[in-house]
Amino acid sequence: MSTVSTISEPGNEIPAPVRKNLLVDAWLVLFLAIAFGAALAFVHAKLSPIIQANIRNETLSLVPVLVGSPEEYDVKELSHVTPSGESISFFHVTDKSDKGLGWVIPASSIGFADRIQILVGLDESASKIMGIRVVDQKETPGLGNLISDPAFRDQFEDAPTSEPLTIVKTDPAHSHQIRAVTGATISSVTVANAVNQAVMDLRSYLAADPS
Amino acid sequence: MASSSPSPAERFIAGILPENPIYRQLLGMCPTLAVTNSLKPALTMAAATAFVLLCANISISLIRPLLKPHLRILIFTLTIATFVTIADRVLAAYLYEMSKQLGPYVPLIIVNCIIISRCEACSSKQPLPHAVADAVGMGIGFALALSSLAFVRELLGMGSLFGYQVLPSSWPNWGILVLPPGAFLTLGVLLGAVNAWTARRKARVQSN
Numbered sequence: 169m170s171t172v173s174t175i176s177e178p179g180n181e182i183p184a185p186v187r188k189n190l191l192v193d194a195w196l197v198l199f200l201a202i203a204f205g206a207a208l209a210f211v212h213a214k215l216s217p218i219i220q221a222n223i224r225n226e227t228l229s230l231v232p233v234l235v236g237s238p239e240e241y242d243v244k245e246l247s248h249v250t251p252s253g254e255s256i257s258f259f260h261v262t263d264k265s266d267k268g269l270g271w272v273i274p275a276s277s278i279g280f281a282d283r284i285q286i287l288v289g290l291d292e293s294a295s296k297i298m299g300i301r302v303v304d305q306k307e308t309p310g311l312g313n314l315i316s317d318p319a320f321r322d323q324f325e326d327a328p329t330s331e332p333l334t335i336v337k338t339d340p341a342h343s344h345q346i347r348a349v350t351g352a353t354i355s356s357v358t359v360a361n362a363v364n365q366a367v368m369d370l371r372s373y374l375a376a377d378p379s
Numbered sequence: 380m381a382s383s384s385p386s387p388a389e390r391f392i393a394g395i396l397p398e399n400p401i402y403r404q405l406l407g408m409c410p411t412l413a414v415t416n417s418l419k420p421a422l423t424m425a426a427a428t429a430f431v432l433l434c435a436n437i438s439i440s441l442i443r444p445l446l447k448p449h450l451r452i453l454i455f456t457l458t459i460a461t462f463v464t465i466a467d468r469v470l471a472a473y474l475y476e477m478s479k480q481l482g483p484y485v486p487l488i489i490v491n492c493i494i495i496s497r498c499e500a501c502s503s504k505q506p507l508p509h510a511v512a513d514a515v516g517m518g519i520g521f522a523l524a525l526s527s528l529a530f531v532r533e534l535l536g537m538g539s540l541f542g543y544q545v546l547p548s549s550w551p552n553w554g555i556l557v558l559p560p561g562a563f564l565t566l567g568v569l570l571g572a573v574n575a576w577t578a579r580r581k582a583r584v585q586s587n
Binding site for chain 1: 413442445446447449450453454457458461464465468469471472473475479482483559
């Protein structure tokens with residue numbers, strides 16, 4: 169048990185032999201840090217595939233909901249490299265006779281607390297938004313996390329894609345204005361930005377691949 | 380609670396009611412108020428916390444002779460954070476929906492005062508059997524406290540238990556109990572009830 173004061177003041181500097189002892193004292197901390205780090209890496213390696221599968225299942229179950237819940241449908245997963253060099257993967261929903269029913273694009277953006285992940289459903293011609301779902305967020309409970317509530321996300325239904333959507337704090341005057349969650353402007357703006365990005369990404373795909 | 384070094388049995392019994400972490404020690408209030416609006420998340424949180432408490436107590440008790448006083452809090456926190464991360468990943472893998480419902484409160488177990496206070500008060504000073512008994516007792520006490528709170532809030536606030544409708548639909552759901560103010564109100568009432576019961580029991584024991 170060390171009884172030497174460890175506060176460094178003029179005339180009270182830690183003498184060299186005791187300084188070395190402090191480093192030696194910390195060997196347990198360093199050893200535990202390495203051991204626990206290895207244990208966490210092992211757990212992550214084992215569980216990461218299962219967690220990714222859970223996320224994917226959740227996404228796939230939301231895809232038909234976001235294009236109007238058709239009774240019979242096929243889902244095709246596509247990928248595309250945007251002009252900015254980003255690689256995105258998204259979904260094209262068709263009915264059994266291969267007629268297009270709509271598109272579902274994942275998008276994300278850094279919100280108030282952490283990254284917010286959403287899915288955007290667009291109609292076949294990409295002219296209007298059919299709906300959004302917030303898939304993952306860590307925003308403040310009671311404030312930012314209300315972006316997941318129908319009251320906020322229902323505003324995106326039938327929103328036009330002719331102009332980027334903007335967030336307003338009062339009643340929306342135009343169909344491309346969305347009212348923010350009270351007290352959670354940053355979270356709301358993040359969702360709108362992610363939606364606009366999703367629309368732009370789909371447009372760049374459709375421009376490159378007219379079929 | 381009488382001797383200076385409680386036995387494993389005393390540690391175990393103490394954790395359930397005499398030193399109940401919620402009703403007597405008033406620790407770990409944050410998850411208590413946040414996840415008790417229904418029984419399922421409350422019990423999942425209690426299970427996750429009990430797992431972390433047990434693993435942390437065992438680990439600290441095993442490395443007890445190596446702990447330096449000026450570094451012990453750091454080592455407690457390191458140990459607790461590791462086990463909470465493991466619990467969080469296991470929940471995300473095998474109980475994905477529940478993990479999303481509990482949200483940020485599972486990682487917040489790291490700062491739950493119950494766990495670090497048990498490390499400081501018991502497992503850094505006593506051998507393995509005592510530490511295990513303490514962890515199990517405190518875990519049961521925490522689960523009892525959370526489920527008593529969640530039972531009241533879900534039954535009166537939503538008319539259901541574990542998601543199954545129990546009360547007839549004519550019951551006007553006391554919505555406030557499901558919201559944060561209801562958490563404080565229910566906790567206050569139950570805390571008062573436990574205090575009254577303990578005081579009456581003590582008076583009866585003394586008058587005998």
